[in-house]
Amino acid sequence: MSMVMWFSEYSPSVKTSVGGKGASLGEMTGAGLPVPPGFALTTAAFRASKEQAGLDAELAVHLDGLDTNDTNMVSERCSEIRRAIEGMAMPSAVEDDLRSAYATLCSESNTDDVPVAVRSSATSEDSPDASFAGEHDTYLWVRGADDVVDAVRRCWASLFTDRATCYRVEMGYEHHTVEMSVVVQKMVRPVSAGVAFTLNPSNGDRSQICIDSAWGFGEGVVSGEVTPDNFLIDKVMFEIGRREISNKTHEFRLTDHDTVEKVETEKERASESSLTDAHIKAIATLAKEAEKHYGCPQDIEWAVDADLHEGENVVLLQSRPETVWSKKQSDSASGGSNGDFMASIVSTLMNPLHTQKR
Amino acid sequence: MPDRFPSPFEIATPEGAEGWQEMYVYSSMFSESRRDFEDSMFWFQDGVHWPNVLTPWDATFFEFAIASLSQYNTRHLQVPPANGIAFRILNGYGYLSPVPADESTIEERVANFTDRAGHYFMNWNDLYDNWMTKIRDLVGELESLEFNPLPEIEDADEVVKSGAGLGSGYALQDNYHRIVSLGLKLWNYHFEFLNLGYAAYLDFFMFCKTVFPDIPDQAIAKMVAGVEVDLFRPDDELKRLARKAVDSGVAGAFSAGDVEATCEVLKGSSEGQAWIASFEESAEPWFNFSTGSGFYHHDKIWIENLEVPFEFIRNYIDMVQSGEDLNRPVDAIRAERDRVVAEYTALLGSDEEKGEFEGKLGLARVVFPYVENHNFYVEHWSHSVIWRKMRQLGETLVKEGFWSDADDIFYLKRTEVEEALWDYYNSWATPEAPAGPSYWPPIIERRKGICDALSKAKPSPALGVPPEVITEPFTVMLWGITSDSVSAWLGGGDAKEGELRGMAASPGIVEGVARVIFSADQIGELQDGEILVAPLTAPSWAPIFGKIQATVTDTGGMMSHAAIVCREYGVPAVTGTGFATTNLSTGQRIRVDGTNGTVTVLD
Numbered sequence: 001m002s003m004v005m006w007f008s009e010y011s012p013s014v015k016t017s018v019g020g021k022g023a024s025l026g027e028m029t030g031a032g033l034p035v036p037p038g039f040a041l042t043t044a045a046f047r048a049s050k051e052q053a054g055l056d057a058e059l060a061v062h063l064d065g066l067d068t069n070d071t072n073m074v075s076e077r078c079s080e081i082r083r084a085i086e087g088m089a090m091p092s093a094v095e096d097d098l099r100s101a102y103a104t105l106c107s108e109s110n111t112d113d114v115p116v117a118v119r120s121s122a123t124s125e126d127s128p129d130a131s132f133a134g135e136h137d138t139y140l141w142v143r144g145a146d147d148v149v150d151a152v153r154r155c156w157a158s159l160f161t162d163r164a165t166c167y168r169v170e171m172g173y174e175h176h177t178v179e180m181s182v183v184v185q186k187m188v189r190p191v192s193a194g195v196a197f198t199l200n201p202s203n204g205d206r207s208q209i210c211i212d213s214a215w216g217f218g219e220g221v222v223s224g225e226v227t228p229d230n231f232l233i234d235k236v237m238f239e240i241g242r243r244e245i246s247n248k249t250h251e252f253r254l255t256d257h258d259t260v261e262k263v264e265t266e267k268e269r270a271s272e273s274s275l276t277d278a279h280i281k282a283i284a285t286l287a288k289e290a291e292k293h294y295g296c297p298q299d300i301e302w303a304v305d306a307d308l309h310e311g312e313n314v315v316l317l318q319s320r321p322e323t324v325w326s327k328k329q330s331d332s333a334s335g336g337s338n339g340d341f342m343a344s345i346v347s348t349l350m351n352p353l354h355t356q357k358r
Numbered sequence: 359m360p361d362r363f364p365s366p367f368e369i370a371t372p373e374g375a376e377g378w379q380e381m382y383v384y385s386s387m388f389s390e391s392r393r394d395f396e397d398s399m400f401w402f403q404d405g406v407h408w409p410n411v412l413t414p415w416d417a418t419f420f421e422f423a424i425a426s427l428s429q430y431n432t433r434h435l436q437v438p439p440a441n442g443i444a445f446r447i448l449n450g451y452g453y454l455s456p457v458p459a460d461e462s463t464i465e466e467r468v469a470n471f472t473d474r475a476g477h478y479f480m481n482w483n484d485l486y487d488n489w490m491t492k493i494r495d496l497v498g499e500l501e502s503l504e505f506n507p508l509p510e511i512e513d514a515d516e517v518v519k520s521g522a523g524l525g526s527g528y529a530l531q532d533n534y535h536r537i538v539s540l541g542l543k544l545w546n547y548h549f550e551f552l553n554l555g556y557a558a559y560l561d562f563f564m565f566c567k568t569v570f571p572d573i574p575d576q577a578i579a580k581m582v583a584g585v586e587v588d589l590f591r592p593d594d595e596l597k598r599l600a601r602k603a604v605d606s607g608v609a610g611a612f613s614a615g616d617v618e619a620t621c622e623v624l625k626g627s628s629e630g631q632a633w634i635a636s637f638e639e640s641a642e643p644w645f646n647f648s649t650g651s652g653f654y655h656h657d658k659i660w661i662e663n664l665e666v667p668f669e670f671i672r673n674y675i676d677m678v679q680s681g682e683d684l685n686r687p688v689d690a691i692r693a694e695r696d697r698v699v700a701e702y703t704a705l706l707g708s709d710e711e712k713g714e715f716e717g718k719l720g721l722a723r724v725v726f727p728y729v730e731n732h733n734f735y736v737e738h739w740s741h742s743v744i745w746r747k748m749r750q751l752g753e754t755l756v757k758e759g760f761w762s763d764a765d766d767i768f769y770l771k772r773t774e775v776e777e778a779l780w781d782y783y784n785s786w787a788t789p790e791a792p793a794g795p796s797y798w799p800p801i802i803e804r805r806k807g808i809c810d811a812l813s814k815a816k817p818s819p820a821l822g823v824p825p826e827v828i829t830e831p832f833t834v835m836l837w838g839i840t841s842d843s844v845s846a847w848l849g850g851g852d853a854k855e856g857e858l859r860g861m862a863a864s865p866g867i868v869e870g871v872a873r874v875i876f877s878a879d880q881i882g883e884l885q886d887g888e889i890l891v892a893p894l895t896a897p898s899w900a901p902i903f904g905k906i907q908a909t910v911t912d913t914g915g916m917m918s919h920a921a922i923v924c925r926e927y928g929v930p931a932v933t934g935t936g937f938a939t940t941n942l943s944t945g946q947r948i949r950v951d952g953t954n955g956t957v958t959v960l961d
Contacts, residue, residue, distance in 0.1 A: 241953070
């Protein structure tokens with residue numbers, strides 16, 4: 001069995017072996033919500049590595065007689081465990097799978113040493129280690145196969161933070177049964193990015209998708225520091241009904257040392273549309289899918305990735321419920337003429353469209 | 359920018375057109391006696407239906423059509439806010455002005471309209487079936503009218519001994535009276551349903567705009583539009599005949615030359631004869647189809663100008679032979695329509711709203727087939743028969759020396775034709791020489807000169823003081839006249855350099871080379887991939903829609919026949935631009951945005 005599950009290969013039967021985060025990313029990919037591409041290294045990888053290294057025996061030594069009230073002792077023993085895991089050799093089957101999956105991600109991204117995020121993925125919502133999901137590590141902008149392998153081991157090691165270890169001891173959980181999957185996902189390097197609502201925020205029209213977009217990272221759009229381009233697309237017909245291109249004087253770009261900084265946009269690009277029609281339609285498609293998937297209007301963050309192939313380069317970064325219009329009780333449009341179609345027709349003829357206030 | 363158009367009383371007569379008033383009924387012209395009323399109204403030229411100068415007899419349908427429309431709004435249905443539409447002819451062009459109902463009568467009108475229109479909506483299908491029967495009977499009656507030369511002596515049995523007591527002379531006069539009154543009957547029938555159809559459509563339209571303020575107009579049209587529509591049938595028949603020609607191995611006949619040569623080859627084989635029989639079967643009634651709006655005697659009718667359908671068939675044969683599928687994907691169109699309806703329905707908030715949406719859509723779909731189909735039965739089929747019969751009468755009078763060309767009859771007013779027939783009848787009865795052969799030719803000659811002079815002068819798009827906002831719903835939907843288009847006319851169309859605005863009539867954005875065409879005779883000039891720019895288009899131009907990338911017209915609204923056809927054929931269209939044929943020229947690169955209703959010059 002492969003130690004690697006690509007997000008696009010996910011099925012609910014593998015849920016326990018890829019953890020909550022891996023399952024969620026797989027589920028989104030399967031639902032037509034294109035998150036940045038990546039894969040999960042399954043729990044089997046950690047198990048196989050532990051076995052080969054005889055880690056359980058070493059754990060038993062370090063944990064024997066551990067006094068959870070003695071913070072120095074806890075700190076010392078836990079860091080020894082973590083060091084052991086970080087230095088543990090992976091079985092070649094595991095390491096080969098991991099390296100070859102990373103190589104595939106690089107080639108799909110047309111980039112050598114593509115930067116990735118490496119995150120721990122807890123195996124089950126109600127398992128004890130889930131309580132520490134937030135504490136398990138996340139490594140951003142990891143480049144190169146060697147660094148990816150190291151980051152994976154560091155994620156595994158994060159199972160043995162001082163707090164997690166004490167918790168398991170106090171609750172009487174077995175340390176040797178804890179499991180962990182690790183998610184490796186491409187870091188997005190956006191050409192343009194922004195937000196989208198699955199309704200028109202100015203009037204609550206649920207038949208529309210409203211997109212704000214600017215060059216580079218989405219920070220400028222979210223914070224309001226850049227006046228974005230704005231597009232309104234009909235959710236059913238997919239027609240672009242409004243297209244306002246603004247002068248985007250600044251953009252947020254990646255620096256050489258993997259931080260994001262605000263820079264001035266080249267003049268000729270500032271007033272160009274930050275999205276092509278194909279991008280607009282792809283964003284609208286994923287926004288519509290997100291709304292369908294979550295069952296209510298969504299407020300999403302998206303990006304057009306510079307490294308991915310055209311047609312696959314629009315990715316979803318985040319989706320959360322829209323709150324403003326969704327709380328308002330929608331008024332019936334009938335104006336009380338429901339059931340009396342002639343009254344409605346008379347009213348239509350008496351109050352023609354062009355004189356009505358919306 | 360001026361805030362008004364010239365008064366009808368300020369418009370000069372074009373040079374060479376002096377005395378044009380003799381061509382029309384006195385009541386159809388502006389006059390001092392009604393000047394106060396006429397100067398208080400806003401008039402627009404109806405380029406959607408009558409873009410050209412009206413010859414005297416052709417003014418008949420202009421008058422019958424608009425009077426029938428008015429009669430239904432005012433006297434039959436009492437459409438609450440709208441009385442009829444006043445019409446006038448000025449310098450040969452037809453102008454219209456909607457007359458609002460008096461505020462104080464609205465309450466009573468609402469009650470009457472609710473009762474009367476309500477009855478139609480409740481019994482629509484039965485009444486529509488009845489309409490179809492009435493219109494077919496009417497066409498049958500028109501077809502039965504004959505206008506042959508009068509006999510030397512009447513038939514002994516049929517006329518004399520039968521005791522009928524009436525002869526061919528009476529019949530000839532009577533037939534002319536009947537063709538005129540059948541024309542008026544036809545137009546009464548036309549408006550029996552039309553505005554009701556639009557009213558139900560508008561009601562659904564407004565509901566959609568209330569629940570989905572940003573919904574594209576075309577989405578609403580798509581939800582209502584029929585899938586199999588009689589107006590598209592002539593084109594479907596052409597395609598069927600093209601496939602039949604290929605399948606039965608007679609397609610080669612179409613490279614033999616003109617219609618006559620092609621028919622000669624076809625007659626030489628049993629397959630070819632079968633094809634001709636099949637063509638004749640399609641032709642009645644479907645090729646009673648005008649290359650124009652059907653309102654002019656000079657509009658070409660397929661069945662009388664076989665080179666038109668033959669040329670279309672030849673093009674379709676080429677397409678079949680290069681492996682193209684000519685079938686309209688009706689299942690896919692139906693599935694797409696269902697998808698659109700289902701998705702908008704799912705977006706509605708409450709069950710109450712969903713119920714209302716479904717109810718209004720249901721009614722709109724019941725009434726809309728009339729809006730789509732009547733055009734074939736009235737303007738194309740019935741008018742074709744009337745023009746044909748009138749031409750037969752014209753030919754008979756050519757034989758009697760009244761004039762030299764059958765079409766000369768259309769330079770007589772409809773009451774003058776009666777005078778000429780009386781002259782003929784009387785001179786036959788006596789017998790003596792008719793006065794007509796010396797009386798009519800100079801009049802016809804003069805009027806031809808006047809019509810020529812009038813044609814060369816472009817009419818003012820409107821007259822008088824425009825209202826602050828155009829609210830009359832039918833004006834907006836049928837004629838595409840909005841507050842925006844009025845201000846564009848006032849600005850002379852130069853609102854923005856290199857850009858024209860119109861109605862977003864059929865969605866899509868394309869760029870390409872413009873081909874400006876002023877009449878159906880020129881459509882052969884269109885090259886593959888060009889953008890058609892024309893004063894207006896007719897449904898019968900559909901066969902070239904596979905060739906062109908987009909359509910831009912001077913006149914027409916969302917629901918004009920051209921718009922309906924463009925949407926059906928998926929050709930982006932901007933209608934009602936006012937100035938496309940003036941401001942654009944053949945060879946220019948333009949961008950047509952049928953989604954937003956703009957045309958941009960790229961060169």
